[in-house]
Amino acid sequence: MKGISIAVLCLTASLTVAISAGCGSSGSTASETSQRSETAIAEKDSSAPSKALFLAQAEEICEDGTIKKDEAVASELKKLDAEKLSSPDQVKILELTVLPIYAEIIEQIDQLDAPKADRAQIENIVTEYEVALGVAERSPEKAIHQSPFGEAVKAAEAYGFQQCIF
Numbered sequence: 001m002k003g004i005s006i007a008v009l010c011l012t013a014s015l016t017v018a019i020s021a022g023c024g025s026s027g028s029t030a031s032e033t034s035q036r037s038e039t040a041i042a043e044k045d046s047s048a049p050s051k052a053l054f055l056a057q058a059e060e061i062c063e064d065g066t067i068k069k070d071e072a073v074a075s076e077l078k079k080l081d082a083e084k085l086s087s088p089d090q091v092k093i094l095e096l097t098v099l100p101i102y103a104e105i106i107e108q109i110d111q112l113d114a115p116k117a118d119r120a121q122i123e124n125i126v127t128e129y130e131v132a133l134g135v136a137e138r139s140p141e142k143a144i145h146q147s148p149f150g151e152a153v154k155a156a157e158a159y160g161f162q163q164c165i166f
Helices: 008-014 028-048 053-079 089-113 118-136 140-145 149-160
Strands: none
Touching: 028 118, 028 140, 053 140, 089 118, 089 140, 118 149
């Protein structure tokens, strides 16, 4: 994997933070919607997992995603001359292989039910990864040389992530 830095490969995972659900109108009144939301929150709170369970689920997602990313990158490198990998080739691998898998990882983590006491912290981690992913998508050439995931990684490590460090 000469020519592609570890930071770049890790960058894409960090960038792929889940995208929030869309907005729309269901025809319900504001009161009905509010009541359903409160009920859903109460139900979610009563069944929220422990931090250890949440981390185990998230880390499994990250490990599986990392394996998928590594296999995809290896496949792309076989198609190219890894010894003479150009910047455009690196950008192509980043854009077509790494970033989509990182986005998938982030989305899956965002879909997990976080421990009630940690929801704000998890939301912050996901947001940091989403922001970094956006930066990498907008400037992949720059992301190859300088990972935009620094703040996301700090937040993830502070929470206890080990596999979800991009």
